[in-house]
Amino acid sequence: MFELEIREEKKFSLFKYHPSLVAAIIFVALFGITTGYHGFQAARKRTYYFIPLIIGGTCKSDGILAPHVSLLTLEKLRWLVMLVEYLLRRMKIV
Numbered sequence: 888m889f890e891l892e893i894r895e896e897k898k899f900s901l902f903k904y905h906p907s908l909v910a911a912i913i914f915v916a917l918f919g920i921t922t923g924y925h926g927f928q929a930a931r932k933r934t935y936y937f938i939p940l941i942i943g944g945t946c947k948s949d950g951i952l953a954p955h956v957s958l959l960t961l962e963k964l965r966w967l968v969m970l971v972e973y974l975l976r977r978m979k980i981v
Contacts, residue, residue, distance in 0.1 A: 925937045946975075
């Protein structure tokens with residue numbers, strides 16, 4: 888007789904993958920530890936050639952967290968977060 892159709896709503900996803908939160912936490916912790924250690928070395932021994940490593944570690948950590956932040960932000964602000972992330976990736980900063 889009558890059949891009910893069940894439709895799944897597809898949400899828009901800028902990324903074609905679902906990022907792993909556990910892996911992101913692990914890698915951000917690892918990059919944070921090494922970046923902090925390089926910062927400690929640069930401050931203690933005045934080794935200023937570690938500055939690019941400190942900047943790179945910070946940007947990499949931000950790049951790992953950016954997809955998770957864009958998934959967790961409010962719907963009204965999501966476009967802004969995705970735009971910033973897109974621009975950072977296009978400039979090869981992250």
